[in-house]
Amino acid sequence: MNLPKFSSLYGRIFAIFWLTMLLVLIAVIAASQFDPRQLHDVPSGPLQDMKEKGQEITSRYQNSPSLRTALMQIERNNVDRGKLDYYFNDTNGHWLNPPMGMKVRALNNFITQSDKSDLPQQRLYGRLMLAGPIPVVIANRELHMYFTVRWHQPPPFLLQLLDKPFQLLLAVMLTSTPLLLWLAWALSKPAMRLEKAAQKVARGVIELDPELEKGPSEFKQAGASFNQMVMAINNKISEQQRLLSNISHELRSPLTRLRMANALAIRKQGESAELARIDTEAERLELMINELLELSRRQIDAHQIRQHLSIQELWGDTIEDGKFEAEQQKKTLICHQIPNAFMTGNPNLLISAVENVIRNAIRYCERFVWVDFQHNNGGLTIKIEDDGPGVDEEELDAIFRPFYRVSTARDRHSGGAGLGLAITHSVVTQHNGHIKASRSQRGGLEVQITLPVDL
Ligand SMILES: Nc1ncnc2c1ncn2[C@@H]1O[C@H](COP(=O)(O)OP(=O)(O)OP(=O)(O)O)[C@@H](O)[C@H]1O
Ligand SMILES: [Mg+2]
Structure with a gap:
């Protein structure tokens, strides 16, 4: 197996999935690093305060005669009581001022965990932040001092996310969206280009x-x-x-x-x-x-040869020539207006395609030929009708075959080779259009050509 290169699709898909996973993983690890519910070293600022407090207590009470009175005095002097409390533990693990209720369990748990480290630690239990230990001496006994603080700060944003799976999912989706969008774009753009190119070939370009x-x-x-x-x-x-x-x-x-x-x-x-x-x-x-x-x-x-063509310029002269040719034969070609639209194609082929049908109509009509151009959403429709004898129902499809001539005596001598409509048919299909012959309501033949136009 070859190693994926980034220039390949295979490499890009791999890289994007890998990167997304990595980002999510980093976010989860980072979040747990900053989680106050995990045991951490006390940051230097609060640590300094804690040490100063410990020193102050040591210097004031180290020689006190009674441990109990010293502890009571410390509590009484604590103006922040309730918000910030001090607890003292002897080296054997007994609380000298036993905390109440939930706090005991939290403090005992904290002691067992923080014991493993040399530095003072801190950890959040519910709404209570515990920190310690700070060594102090009270009434000539070496004790460990612990701090408990009421914690009101909301947990960091990432942690809130981790606690709520739905929001976590949303965050992961949001962060991975640009990457995945880029992937989808990288995948679909060349595919769409290929599809357009294939459509162009299908249109004959x-x-x-x-x-x-x-x-x-x-x-x-x-x-x-x-x-x-x-x-x-x-x-x-x-x-x-x-x-x-x-x-x-x-x-x-x-x-x-x-x-x-x-x-x-x-x-x-x-x-x-x-x-x-x-x-x-x-x-x-x-x-x-x-x-x-x-x-x-x-x-x-x-x-x-493909050109962007104005329909008026393309067939304007064809119609004028047709009118002139009809007049020469004492016939009339009626064409009101060519719409102002554009199409892509080969001008010479398109001109001769319409010319062939018009010349047939002039040749076979009694007196009149009608040419009608209609431009609508479906494209361009050119309808050529005459008031001549028309073509039998069963021969309507056959007249588009090369060298096909209607088997009446009249055509034997009319001189054509029977290629005109075959050429028209081939040109129209080459330009992604359709051609159809039917009986005209005006008596003769009706040939209808539809061609796609440029938007
Ligand atoms: N407007 C029409 N009315 C009656 N018959 C027609 C009409 N147009 C074509 N046809 C019949 O269809 C046949 C095929 O037409 P097509 O234009 O292919 O050949 P052509 O006109 O005979 O020869 P060419 O166009 O090659 O000089 C014609 O021979 C004619 O019999
Ligand atoms: Mg012809």
């Missing part, structure tokens, strides 16, 4: 985040692995798109040769229905390949 490689070593490693993964994903996507681009490029040459051979055949054998068919199909294939090539070119590394 496949970017490296150097921030991830900071913090406790375990998270540093996780962050580094995460970044490596992001890099690998980026490379994989670019690689695939390059492959697609290369394939479509390579497909074009045999196709051109095919068309040339077909043209030669027509010249040699004259026009025929079969050769004409080969030519139209080859032309269509070429169109598809060209579109595919264009698409893959546009998408290479496009997933790495």
Whole structure:
């Protein structure tokens, strides 16, 4: 097992628990050290007073003829009687002025304990502080003098705590809270950073985040692995798109040769229905390949370009172009207003996504196309409707598939490759949005795109 390092999470958790325990332990030990209910040496100030009192008594009464009268005089002369009392014990352990009640037991207990030390001791019994012994001589007898003082001082704060388990618990919790909070913060901050980064990737923003490689070593490693993964994903996507681009490029040459051979055949054998068919199909294939090539070119590394975009700037021109194109065909595109909102994404891809749907609508509509932008809490909704023939219920999902074209005669000659909606679908999902086609209440097709906006 390796020793925990503080830079690692493992080390930090260990250190914080250890430190908390240590603090609590120190507090408990310190509290018992200052506990007046434990036997302690008498502090120098009171000790001096006690010694002076002992000397005074010795000098006044050492030659007294009677021990009893001397003791009575001492008691009578004590102005603080009741608060501060003196008790005398001979060397055999007998009290010469026996104390009353509780005091006897306390004093006897104190004598047995304090005997072990050479210096005068003190200890608190309930509300009574006992101190002593001070050697004195009264009536030519060597005696031990003890002091009892009524004690009114409240015990120190820490001791009060120790006596009340609930408050002790509260104090321990309060002192350990900052440490534990720091621990929780140290634990959760990098975890949250990692979670945010993962969410970003889920949203399609496949970017490296150097921030991830900071913090406790375990998270540093996780962050580094995460970044490596992001890099690998980026490379994989670019690689695939390059492959697609290369394939479509390579497909074009045999196709051109095919068309040339077909043209030669027509010249040699004259026009025929079969050769004409080969030519139209080859032309269509070429169109598809060209579109595919264009698409893959546009998408290479496009997933790495992300910008903060104004929705108005993004699609303003698309709408204007759409209106113009519709007018050329004696049709009308109606779009009232684009809301003022922002989103993050790839501008070129987003523009062509909406453009594809609008151009379909213009192509298939009878007279009108309606484009409606709505911005609400859920994000941005773009609704594109037309009054054309629409698409059959069972084909509504299929039109988003690449190269899918509705199987009516009308579309055979409409010229498209069937990639437009597939591109739109891919762009919308790349931006964490949704796309759905349904029958419009205005007769034709309704395509609804929802995209998340920046808050
Ligand atoms: N507004 C619409 N009204 C009726 N049919 C539509 C409409 N939009 C799309 N379609 C049908 O969905 C099919 C797929 O559309 P998509 O845009 O993917 O391809 P395309 O327009 O044929 O070709 P491309 O867009 O690649 O030039 C179209 O061929 C058409 O049959
Ligand atoms: Mg289209």
